[in-house]
Amino acid sequence: MEELAGLAGITVRTLRFYRERKLIPPPRREGRIAWYDDHHLARLRTISALLERGHTLNGIAELAEAFDNGRDVGELLGLDAPTEEEPVRLTPEELAARFEGEVTPENLAAALDLGYLGTDGDEIVHISSRLLDVSSALVREGIPLAEVLAAGKQVREHADALAELFRSLVLRHAPEEDLQRLRPLARSVVEAELSLALDRHLRKQD
Structure with a gap:
């Protein structure tokens, strides 16, 4: 714990407080030894960065919970x-x-x-670089x-309807394997x- 706190630039007391608030996951234990790893250090550095940007600990706790309970990259x-x-x-x-x-x-x-x-360890994965660039x-x-997100939800609904329209059109006249080939159309x-x-x-x- 002392080593992790030193690397993160915080006190052991602060680290214990973050653990109590469940801002970081518990360590891996072997007997009486608690092992921390790079994921814990990355999370602590993230907390520090968010605090510097004006986020409150309550807000960071909610963000951490959302990250931990979010979709993983495979599902995404x-x-x-x-x-x-x-x-x-x-x-x-x-x-x-x-x-x-805005986060x-x-x-x-x-x-x-x-x-x-979605999430992959301590990393966040955005499903599309184009959507990320447009949103920002x-x-x-x-x-x-x-x-922007509310509009994105509406666009998603319309896009799903358009995709189903195209899929139905193609499948009425061509085999299913042609769907991927014809999607640029x-x-x-x-x-x-x-x-x-x-x-x-x-x-x-005008």
Whole structure:
């Protein structure tokens, strides 16, 4: 415990307090010896970074609980399911820096429920680099992350309906193995229609 506290730059008393608050997982025990590892050190450094950014211990405790109870990376990515999206691995500090002041327990829980985030040890995995970049760009433009996530939920519902429409269309006329080969066609249709829809709405404002 003393060695871990020293590496993390905190006192043993503070470390005991974090353990009591369940901000870090318990150590592995062998008899009377408690073994800590790099995961404990990473968690302590994350706590320090979040405290420096103005988060409260209560808020950090809720964040830690959400991380520990979140989807793991296998569930998030659907094991060997085919995907064109590139996942992104982040530390909690990197996630907080991407969404300055917006990584609240409520927003984190919403992102976990939506399937944007999963966990892999002490790392966070975002399911799509494109969605991560767009979300952080919208927040930088002044749109609250809570509203971005709420919009993402609506987009997810519409996207699922479009995917089912395309799947049904293809399966009526082609074998199932053609779905993966033809998916770029579906993406092109959706991108073109969304572009045309935005044109129509922008003309309404003129």
